[in-house]
Amino acid sequence: MHPLLSDDHRTFWGKCQRYAREELAPLARALGEVNDVPEKLKASLASSGVYGPLFPDKYGGCGVSPVKICLAREALAYVYGPADTTFAMQGLGSHPLILGGSERQKEKYLPKLAKGELLTTFALTEPGAGSDVSALETRAEKVGDGFVLKGTKRFISNGYSADIAIVFASTPVEGDTRAISAFVMEKGMKGFEVLRRMELLASHDIVEYALRDVWVPEEALVGKLGDGHTLAMKTLELMRVSVGAAALGMAQAALDEALLWARKRIQFGKRIGDFQGVSFQIADSATELEAARALVYTAALEKEGESPRARILSSMAKVFATEAAFRCIDRAVQIHGGVGVLKGSRVEQLYREIRPLRIYEGTSEIQRLIISRRLLKGGTQ
Secondary structure (H helix, E strand, C coil): CCCCCCHHHHHHHHHHHHHHHHHHHHHHHHHCCCCCCCHHHHHHHHHHCCCHHHCCHHHCCCCCCHHHHHHHHHHHHHHCHHHHHHHHHHHHHHHHHHHHCCHHHHHHHHHHHHHCCCCEEEECCECCECCCHHHCCCEEEEECCEEEEEEEEEEEECCCCCCEEEEEEECCECCECCCEEEEEEECCCCCEEEEEECCCCCCCCEEEEEEEEEEEEHHHEECCCCCHHHHHHHHHHHHHHHHHHHHHHHHHHHHHHHHHHHHHCEECCEEHHHCHHHHHHHHHHHHHHHHHHHHHHHHHHHHHCCCCCHHHHHHHHHHHHHHHHHHHHHHHHHHHHHHHHCCCCHHHHHHHHHHHHHCCCCCHHHHHHHHHHHHHCCCCC
């Protein structure tokens, strides 16, 4: 752990580790790979207390904490990818409400989200709008005392299991033809439906939503008209560094598996870990993992302290940790040899699970753009 983490952070880390080891690991073995959020997983996460750092004290959390969010994701991702995804989406889907929601919206949704009684998601991406958020084609038109939404949302994690969604739509306003607004929408609204479930490399609850003339009342608007882009970016800035933390968990799991295999696998009369070609791969993975962990928690601490360096460090942490984790896991597969590509082996599963992290919540290329533009403009490093 980072030497500057507080005793409170370390206590929370211990809590997350105990939960992951004693409760989540057996559940993960029983459930296996899933493409939804089983009730047992939902109930387990709800009772664990890990959702606390996603929410303010007032609404049932322990105060929004970027560091604790990272600690939770690292512990969860080490054991079970679907648990990490559910945690992450609970953060992404709730934070716009925390930032811009009315008191009525907060009181209605946040306590239930903090308890895990409701699941939420973040519906921003579209078939034609991924990295380019300004290209949203989903429209929200003012009709009477509400809005009618039309469009399609794609790659929406936990979209099948979510009870509510924060949906972003184009709402041109005077002086800004590309303005975006956010709306809180509930499952079961007429015209709001899962168009299709999607399949990724690793099992994942991910869908495409269809919005077919969905009418929502004016009180479904989160913040003011045109606030959507700001709400989306601030939410992504909070959660971005935690993607790096999830990558740490997966990479650590792969390194631990590689070490176990290197110690017990005998070839040519000795452990494969005694061969330089294998031992150097282990050394490289351990070194990259330590460097990534230091950067992730430095960025999280800067974010927690509201430092002006937080944004650039979060992008650095996201790109470095996810890319390093991919290399670590790839080495672990190589060290396992044929067993490493055997369907169902732990390292094979990690190999599939790590790949999307280099894409979602801002691709590695987008992070490099953010970093380089900030530096070229003379921004804080």
